[in-house]
Each structure stands twice: as C-alpha cells, then as structure tokens.
Amino acid sequence: MWEVRMPETEELRHETKTIPLPAGVDQVDIHLAMGIGKLYVQAGSEALLDAEFTYNVAAWQPQISLEHRDATAYLTVRQPRAHTTVGRRAENTWRIRLAGDVPMDLHVKSGVGNAELNLAKLPLRRLSTKLGVGEATLMLTDNPQLGSVHIDMGVGNLTVDLRGEWQHDVTADIHGGTGTLTLQLPTEIGVKVVASKGIGRLRCNGLHHQGGGVWVNPAYTETGTTLNVTIHAGVGQINLNVGG
Structure with a gap:
C-alpha cells in the first residue's frame, strides 16, 4: 500500500538506460510497473529497451533487472514501493522504447498517473495491463502476432x-x-x-x-x-x- 506522506522533492534527475538483447534470445517477457507518474511506451528501439527516466524524488529511481533463461529474456522495470504520495512539485516520467524484432509478451502495471501505450509495430504475442487512477490510451494497430x-x-x-x-x-x-x-x-x-x-x-x-x-x-x-x-x-x- 502507498502511505500518505509528502515526498521530499529534489533537483530534477534525468537518466537514460539501454538494455541490449542478449545473444541467443528468440523471445522476451517484459514487465513494466510504475506506481506514480506518467508512462509512455512505444516501439523503435534497436536494443531490447531504450529508456529515459525523469524524476525528482530519489526513492523513485527505477529498478531494472534482466534474466536470461534458455532462449527467453526476462526484463523488469519497476518503481520501488516508496512510502510517498504525489505532491504538487513531484515529477516522475518514463519514456520507454522497446525492440521491434523479437516476439514479446508484455505486462504493464500503472498506478496513479497517465499512461500512453503506443504499441503499434511491436511483435506482441500477449499483452496484459493493469491500470490504476488516471487517463490511458492503448494503441494496437499493427501487431499481427498478437x-x-x-x-x-x-x-x-x-x-x-x-x-x-x-x-x-x-x-x-x-x-x-x-x-x-x-x-x-x-x-x-x-x-x-x-x-x-x-x-x-x-x-x-x-x-x-x-x-x-x-x-x-x-x-x-x-x-x-x-x-x-x-x-x-x-x-x-x-x-x-x-x-x-
């Protein structure tokens, strides 16, 4: 549960992260879990993932893990369960681009905030999303494997x-x-x-x-x-x- 406590806002941080596709992988399983903030996801990465993170609450620094078992890569990007809530000056934005050339199962969880998931042209096989509070758009217009x-x-x-x-x-x-x-x-x-x-x-x-x-x-x-x-x-x- 997210406890009601005002976060300590700091200077705005901007981080970028690229995760290459491991050798020998022919399918991926991706989990994106954001508690508070704005989430943007689309195709267009030449790697497995390219991401830009902008936030001003230190406890919201994204955690990324990658495992490789057999021919499947398991990638998780998650916001830590910090005991904070959104203040007027708090900011947290994820802009994520995913690979467009490897079969993919995608799981997205968004808590409080808006989500724009433009998943056209991603080689999705299965998609699951769990949305919390906010506005969301989901585009699935060019996903022939879905x-x-x-x-x-x-x-x-x-x-x-x-x-x-x-x-x-x-x-x-x-x-x-x-x-x-x-x-x-x-x-x-x-x-x-x-x-x-x-x-x-x-x-x-x-x-x-x-x-x-x-x-x-x-x-x-x-x-x-x-x-x-x-x-x-x-x-x-x-x-x-x-x-x-």
Whole structure:
C-alpha cells in the first residue's frame, strides 16, 4: 500500500538506460510497473529497451533487472514501493522504447498517473495491463502476432484502438472500472463483443445487437478472422466504435 506522506522533492534527475538483447534470445517477457507518474511506451528501439527516466524524488529511481533463461529474456522495470504520495512539485516520467524484432509478451502495471501505450509495430504475442487512477490510451494497430489481450481498467478514462489487420483470431478480455471505456474496432475482420451488464451506459456505432449482451460487426462470419472481445462492465460508460 502507498502511505500518505509528502515526498521530499529534489533537483530534477534525468537518466537514460539501454538494455541490449542478449545473444541467443528468440523471445522476451517484459514487465513494466510504475506506481506514480506518467508512462509512455512505444516501439523503435534497436536494443531490447531504450529508456529515459525523469524524476525528482530519489526513492523513485527505477529498478531494472534482466534474466536470461534458455532462449527467453526476462526484463523488469519497476518503481520501488516508496512510502510517498504525489505532491504538487513531484515529477516522475518514463519514456520507454522497446525492440521491434523479437516476439514479446508484455505486462504493464500503472498506478496513479497517465499512461500512453503506443504499441503499434511491436511483435506482441500477449499483452496484459493493469491500470490504476488516471487517463490511458492503448494503441494496437499493427501487431499481427498478437493473440490475447487482458486489461484491468481502474478509475479514469481508457481508449483502446484495436483497428489492426489481424492475421488470426484475437481474444481481448477487458474488466471495466470507473469512468469511460472507448474501443475502436476494425471493419475488415469479424468482431464479436460480449458485454456483461454494469452500472452505466453502452453506446455502439457500427455494431448489430444479437441479443443476450452480444454485438457483432457486418464482417462477422464473413471473414476467416475474428476479434473476440469480452467486457466485464464496471461503473461508467462504454463506447464501441467500428472504423472511424
């Protein structure tokens, strides 16, 4: 638990870190865990990871570990569990670029703050995210290897762009929180959304209601590939938009 105590802010620190891809690795498992701050993740690294960390609370210095077992690299970047909370002058920003040429499982945990996860062009196989309090965007628009997505939404607004050209079936499991969830869905492949009833409203654009909490797009059953989305609704509003 994060105890309520004002952090001792110091001079702003700016650190960079590059983690090369170990020799012999043909897949990676990456965990990013940020307690407080702003998180930006995207593709574009020629190494396994390039990162820029900016913070002014010494206890928030990121901890990085890398293990290599068989042909898999396990990388963890985490913010220590310091007993502090955000003050007006506290700052903590991570800007992370990941490799685009090795199959990847990615796990992201964000506590208090905003997250912008532009994961297009990453060779993702599986993605799991757990969000806390804040605004978040998640882009999955060019990830042909992706098979499964799991999202735990916290408190705030979340936008997820799933308008990729999927080459096989994809399963997305989303647990709604408190706030607004917006999903951008593809038109060229079949889409099936199963939504449980929560407290709030559900708005659909470009989907047909089949009954029983099931919505599909016009391409459903017309293509060999289907995006299957299950939403466990929370408190707030859900927007489902096809195309756009």
